[in-house]
Amino acid sequence: MKKLFLYPAALYAEKEATEIVTILGSCVSVCLCDNVLNTGGINHFMLPLWNGQGLASPRYGNIAIEKLLEKMLYLGSDIKNIKAKVFGGAEVLETETINFNIGKRNIELAFNTLVELKIPVISSSVGGKFGRKILFFSDTGEVRLKYVGKTNLNSNT
């Protein structure tokens, strides 16, 4: 199976069955899976909302979720068959005041956006004090998760 490490601010959704690994601190990943077409996709966002600064990239939750769904629909999924899983958003050591409660805000944004889009969240593991390493199988939608206490886990993951 194709393997991929998903960097922060990136997103991935392709027809090909892929094993995707990503490491989450205060960042959040939303996995979307379609068990009819057996396809899935995942994003990894760092901040909840794009504030008009820099590029409109999936570094920001509102853009990351919208773009991931767009990609799934482009690959032929029916929105009725799409289900979501949400991970991450841990409280990691805050270095900057602007990142205050960033994990919590990322989680809220993810759940609120998915409610608005009427995509059911079938499982999640969010918050807490530890980072997560997740392995996502895009064909089955299965997620394997391990908690990591990473010494240099920072606001970039």
Added chain:
Amino acid sequence: MSEIKITDELLLNELTKRFDEKEKAINELKSITDELKEVNAKLTASEQLKSHFIANINNEIINPFASVLGLSRSILEVKENDWEKAKYMARLIFVEAHNLDFQLKNIFAAAEIEAGRIYPQISNVDIANLIKGVLEDFENDFKSKKLTPEIINNVNIEQGKFIFHTDPEKLKLILSNLISNAIKFSKGAKVVITFSQQENSTLVISVRDFGIGISEHNKEIIFDRFTRIDTGINSLNRGHGLGLSVVKAFLELFGGDIKIESKIGEGSLFTIFVPIPDEITDIDGYSSEGNEVFFMDETELF
């Protein structure tokens, strides 16, 4: 059974507490509303700039293409012994083509970033050589503004070469943008490029120009997409206002940073910090880096 006594004092305290909380909530709401207004204004501006961008493409892409086509046709018609003339026109073609290539690279980089499709492609990079290559690409621009590039190497090189582990294509585009800006806004006689390494780790490259400088307000917005400081119709400077937003996004991908020091009328100093990338070699292994402490042996399934 214990009895709860309600005294006046307790009641008053509770009331004051609740009033304070309410006031706090109102203040918070106010600041959030202000923030929202600001973002809204920014997004409206961004949308306008986007339409401006599309209109700009005509100037920035179609016109250079037309001159490349015209010039190559002229070269084809040059008489056999008029070698110098052909060389002159070939140089003009090179300048236009290099400029187009640079603009398109920025546009595609921005599009890839916005699509969430960028990954670092790390290899061993000879930094001095990479900087030299970028400067060679801009040789004509340096000449036409009568500028001299100056490279200061602050790295202790023992084996002749300074090799750094990074993504060469992305670093090249970052430097091209910084150098292109330095040339554009320069009024002095030189552009100084310095590179060094912090304690055998982070690569630090700075580009200094002696130009018009950047105001405090502009420092805040230059990394936003489609922002051009110099947008007048008579502007001699070309570009789409994507360069620095690409620079910033690439540095974020690297886990790096950029700093600006600038004074109006005196010039600007852009410094980039590129850390050594984390080794992400093992994807299927579940205990890769040594600095991860697993405290749960079992994997949870979702």
